[in-house]
Amino acid sequence: MIKRIRICQSVVVSLSGIILLFATSAQASGDRRVVRPPQLSQPVCTTLSPEAHQSSTSVQHRLQQALNQCPAGQAVRLTSGPQGNTFKSGPLQIPSGVFLRLDAGSVLLADNDPRRYDTGQGHCGTIDQKGGGCRAFISMVNSVGGGIEGEGTIDGQGGERIVGQNETWWEMARRAQSVTGGRQNAPRLIQIDDAHDIVIYGVRLRHAPNFHIVLNHVQGATLWGVIIDTPATARNTDGIDPGASQDVTITHSFIRTGDDNIAIKAGSGPSRHLSITNNHFYSGHGMSIGSEVNAGVSDVLVRNLTLDGTTSGLRIKSDASRGGLVSDILYSHICMRNTRWPVSFDTHYSPTASGTSLPEYRNIILRDVNASGDRPATVILRGYDASHPLMVRMDGVTFSPGTQWVTEFARLTSGANGIQPSPPATINPVAAHYSPIDCSEQWVPFPA
Missing domain, CATH: 2.160.20.10 (Single-stranded right-handed beta-helix, Pectin lyase-like)
Known part of the structure; x- marks a missing residue:
């Protein structure tokens, strides 16, 4: 409409x-679409709860395998169990059409080892003149449908010490200000590229090392009831950044952070027909x-x-x-x-x-x-x-x-x-x- x-x-x-x-x-x-409240109506292909004594590498493998085996239109569900409510993992990629669902009380925790996110140049967790040396914690690429949903929490651990260093992701971002031309290499929490018809619904995002949600070349996205919670002092922690995207609705969400709550960008393509409501x-x-x-x-x-x-x-x-x-x-x-x-x-x-x-x-x-x-x-x-x-x-x-x-x-x-x-x-x-x-x-x- x-x-x-x-x-x-x-x-x-x-x-x-x-x-x-x-x-x-x-x-x-x-937004030119008719947008209605999302529903948790997708069939669940797999339900996972934490297991005892699992490394973040093992958890990453377990979650990624479940996502890869899940048919489009269905959801991988994370829930609490006898071993607790927290899944500490390295980076994950959600396949096209698949949903990642987090039950209330469940926490998906990002590993704070920069080597897990490095794009191949050894720059993640450092300051240089370029930036962009880390992959995101959760990514979606060339997806048609799918997304992230539920009442659970995704925690980027931006305020925790980086493995092998004496500072946090946020402290590194602040230190980059004192370096001429300095750019921090820190992982974004959620990155969605070249996608269509994406839904992010109900989840709580907190403590991203860098931006929380980035949409890049996305046609059709609904972000509904998202809660973003990161301290005001955490530099470069934008809430939601739609870039080069069209027909996007962001609604009924609560955002507090250390940078732009929402920033619409158009560096690599036009951004048009966006609704930011309620x-x-x-x-x-x-x-x-x-x-x-x-x-x-x-x-x-x-x-x-x-x-x-x-x-x-x-x-x-x-x-x-x-x-x-x-x-x-x-x-x-x-x-x-x-x-x-x-x-x-x-x-x-x-x-x-x-x-x-x-x-x-x-x-x-x-x-x-x-x-x-x-x-x-x-x-x-x-x-x-x-x-x-x-x-x-x-x-x-x-x-x-x-x-x-x-x-x-x-x-x-x-x-x-x-x-x-x-x-x-x-x-x-x-x-x-x-x-x-x-x-x-x-x-x-x-x-x-």
């Missing part, structure tokens, strides 16, 4: 780095697009999102080294509190970046957004130049009193319900009948 919004009108005034308009041409649509974010860097948008991002719907204490709220970030067109983005019914940058649309993400891949953001709509809180807040609206301005419309958008504005090459549209308090230049006061959306019931604790 496609939902579209169209608005067309004209320029009114230019002042203080902002061009204010009554409206601008825009449309936005999300989610709660806690610590993290917010709802992001970028920074790689070379191939373009469009037709994104973000609706009913609560951001409680993220550093950034709604964020589009890129620069001249990896920019492209970001267009037709709709943010609707958004609640934020204590967010330092409630809106940050910036085409100069890296101030030292150079190149010819210029970022351009247009047809961006914010409707019914309430950003409250006691901490100082700043709104950033920075287009690239006069030929590549930022074009954004705000309608019924409320920021906390004293919010600062940083603007450059920005064309801001004020809708009928206005912007409150007014930006540096305004032509459209808040409508008399308008009051901010009620967020009081959105502030819920993170799931235990």
Whole structure:
């Protein structure tokens, strides 16, 4: 099902780095599929419980053999047993069409020996200038159907000491910041490449050494009821990163992490038709697009999102080294509190970046957004130049009193319900009948 919004009108005034308009041409649509709640209805091909005195290598072999022998459309089920609830394993690959199901209480624990994940160059667990030296803990490649489901937990052990070293995966990531051009080689938790019709449903993911879920060239994915739980201090631990993907829905999920809660990317192909709905974010860097948008991002719907204490709220970030067109983005019914940058649309993400891949953001709509809180807040609206301005419309958008504005090459549209308090230049006061959306019931604790 496609939902579209169209608005067309004209320029009114230019002042203080902002061009204010009554409206601008825009449309936005999300996932084109009809998405329904997933069900644990697949037949179970094998049920496994932990066995005594098994090494992680033996567990890996046992789990991988079960996955390889499971027919498409069926599930390998992990459950607790007399020997406990934990399966400590090396990396696993889920075959096409197969589901990995984790019962409530079961834990799939990633081995923290970098040699298990190395791609052949001996770089996993080190800092170099390239990165990418580790395979993911769980991978799916060229899959049609299948996924991960259940109420169990997948734990990446990012805060545990790396075997053979005196630091954790997260400490290595932090140390890489002090190395010129340094890139850490750490395994992602879940990596899905070149796949169709994938489901991730109900599982709890925690403590990834690097990103939690990466979708790369995926056509059709449903992520429903996922819980991601990693400390705010854990660097480069993005929650969910759809890249070069289309028709993706992420919904009814709870995410707190040390980097982007969700980041839509388009470095190796366009990302289009994504729906991000009914989610709660806690610590993290917010709802992001970028920074790689070379191939373009469009037709994104973000609706009913609560951001409680993220550093950034709604964020589009890129620069001249990896920019492209970001267009037709709709943010609707958004609640934020204590967010330092409630809106940050910036085409100069890296101030030292150079190149010819210029970022351009247009047809961006914010409707019914309430950003409250006691901490100082700043709104950033920075287009690239006069030929590549930022074009954004705000309608019924409320920021906390004293919010600062940083603007450059920005064309801001004020809708009928206005912007409150007014930006540096305004032509459209808040409508008399308008009051901010009620967020009081959105502030819920993170799931235990």
